[in-house]
Amino acid sequence: MSSNTTTYNRIYEIVRQIPQGFVATYGQVAELSNLAGKARVVGYALYRVDMQNSDIPWQRVVNAKGEISLSPLRFGTDYLQRSLLENEGISFNDAGKIDLRKYLWHPNKSQIFD
């Protein structure tokens, strides 16, 4: 257990609150987790998630351009992410992008539970 476990738990609590059919950006999750400007840390936190067995809707976090962030280190979970989102009713354009104006989560900060 590292001293940053609570930091990651804070991130996971935010991600859990993204509603089905919507997405949030890494930067947005960072901000809501009191980690403004530290979007990369959110990437690390999600990288650590067990994609098979977790109750965290990790697929609902995309980058600021509305794209899925691809990496060979993800061993295919990046492509899995797209199909999971499509199953939630989110569509991708020809460039592989999500329309954030349509699907971005707009939480009421006073309702965020952490």
Add this chain to the structure above:
DNA sequence: AAAGTGACTGTTA
């Protein structure tokens, strides 16, 4: 213990 790396992002050109 210093240096490299990455599921990031806003600015700049």
Add this chain to the structure above:
DNA sequence: TTAACAGCCACTT
């Protein structure tokens, strides 16, 4: 529209 770049920080070597 894109791409390079500089901050960013936890983690690994």
